Amino acid sequence: MTTPQEELLPGTRRALLHRIAVAQAEGRAPSLVAAVVRDGRAVWHGSRTSVDGHGSDENVQYRIGSITKTFTAVLVLRLRDERALDLNDRLEKHLPGTGAGEATIADLLAHTGGLAAESPAPWWERTPGSLRPELADVVGEQPFRHPVGRRFHYSNPGYTLLGALVERLRGAPWEEVMRREVLEPLGLRRTSAQPRAPHAGGWAVHPWADAMLPEPAEDLGRMAPAGQLWSTSGDLARFAVFLTKGDDRVLGARSVQEMRTPAAPAEAADVGDGSTYGLGLQIQHRDGRLLVGHSGSLPGFLANLTISVADDVAAVVLANCTSGPLLATVGADLVRIVAEAEPRIPEPWQPLAEVDASVMELVGQWYWGTHAFGLRLTADGLVSLEPLSGNGRRSRLRANGDGTWTGLEGYYAGELLRAVRRPDGSVSHLDLGSFVFTRQPYEEGPSVPGGVDPEGWRGIG
Structure with missing residues (x-):
């Protein structure tokens, strides 16, 4: 069943419903609920049930589950923005x-810390967190599987350590800090560390029979920052808006953009699908x-x-089964359906409010x-350097x-651009x-390193 929405066209709504219906039926999920976000708000909800x-x-x-890690990362970035820590700090500095x-800290956020993927036995997802009361019980006697910073290796204990770091610097339990600093400001009233009615029960569906078995719902204790949270499609839709646009009450736009920026190398097995990890x-990259x-x-x-x-489209998909529907594929498909059926209409072009003559002198x-490049001044106050033909930096x-x-991106990210002027104040060249960069190819004068052949351009004869 779906809740009718006027924001999406009927054909789009039907395509979304069809996609989750196929996922629930073929994946044999007891229930599946989904939401789509566009233009900063939820525009569609749908669900299927047995x-x-x-x-x-x-x-x-x-x-x-591990969407909890994104919430924990937000808390760590808040501490960074308050200058309580630096992402390049070693964990030992704050949590000895x-x-x-x-x-x-950056290694832990990006899963490049070299830590084990899981905590020592027994299987932490199906046993009480009370079995691992201390951090030593989570990381074990041999925490590392790889050299620090060398490769991406997903680590649940790594995010447990980040949660403990938050607790140390805030002087309060992770759950309390999460509620106070993220959930309440963003209005995520149905997101919590413990289930609150109404909530779905978790089920295992037999791989060779249409039969079900209830799964235990354990309190993960120390491992909570890696996967404890319960939430709803409505709350996660609001969280998606935050991860897109930021919210100065929690984390600004620049910091959430940093979270979305690749920070870990792709594993060889993932290079083909372009998968990597941010903070x-x-x-x-898909489709x-x-x-x-x-x-x-x-x-469950x-x-x-x-x-x-x-x-400007996001999707949330939730199901109450241990295995079955491939929700990452479903989520990507929901985004694609909306983006292709109803492509985003750009905002009207707006001219600059003010024109800086010193910058106008440089455009062109x-x-x-x-290699020919164009330098443009855009309405957002940035300058853009682009090759005039073909691919290039x-x-x-x-x-x-x-x-x-x-520079904000690509090869020139973090690099400095300056205009070098002649004694009379005119622009000689750009240094990036x-x-x-000169106004003519290998322009004569002292600006080009190595000089320019005095005979100039010539033919082959």
Whole structure:
């Protein structure tokens, strides 16, 4: 069943319903609930269930597993923005004695800390957290599986350590800090560490028979920051808006953009699908679009949050089964259906409010050697450097207020652009990270390193 929405066209709504219906039927999920977000709000909710009259809506809680890690990452980035820590700090500086202290905070956020994927036996997802009362019980006697910072290796104990770091610096339990600093400001009233009615029960579906077995719902204790939370499709839809746009009460737009930026190398097995990891967010290229978000699973539950920032479309999919529907594929398909059927309408073009004459002097065509580039000033106050033909290095750059600009992306990210002037004040050339850009290809004068052949351009004869 679905809740009728006027925001999406009837054909789009039917395609969304069809996709989750196929997922629930073929995946043999007792129930499945989904939501789609566009333009900063939920525009569609749908659900399928095996029990007539008991379909979930956007207010029914499901366990969201490792999507909890994204919430924990938000808390860590808040501490960074308050300068309580630096992401390059080693864990030992703030949380000594863990045995994993040589990993940096950034390493832990990006799963490049070299830590084991799981805590020592017994299987932590199906046993009480009271069996692992101390951090030593979570990381074990040999915490590392790989050299620190060398490779991506997903680690649940790593996020347990980040949760403990939050507790140490805030002086309060992770759950309390999460509620106070993230859930309440964002209005996520149906997200909690413990289930609150109405909530779905977790089930295992037999792989060779249409039979079900109830799964235990354990309190994960110390492991909570890696996977404890329960939430709803409605709350996760609001969380998706936050991860797209930011919210200064919790984390600003620049910091959530940093979370969405790749911070870990792709494993060899993942290179083909373009998968990598940011700071608490999974990143992948699929169907020609960049998707960010996170998946989650615990015995009895599957969850997925998928966002296409460029399309301003996000999807949430939750199910109450241990295995079955591939929710990452379903989430990506829901985003694709909306993005293709109802492509985003761009905002009207707006001219600059003010024109800086010193910047206008620089716009236009430039040459790096013989490669032609265009430098444009855009309405958002940035400058954009792009090749005029073919593929090449491109970047937007932000003004620093002193006549220089810093690259924001690609090869020139973090590099400095400055205009070099002649004694009379006119612009000689641009210097971008030591690369010289001139108005003509290899323009005569002292600006081109190595000089220019005095005989100039010539034919082959």
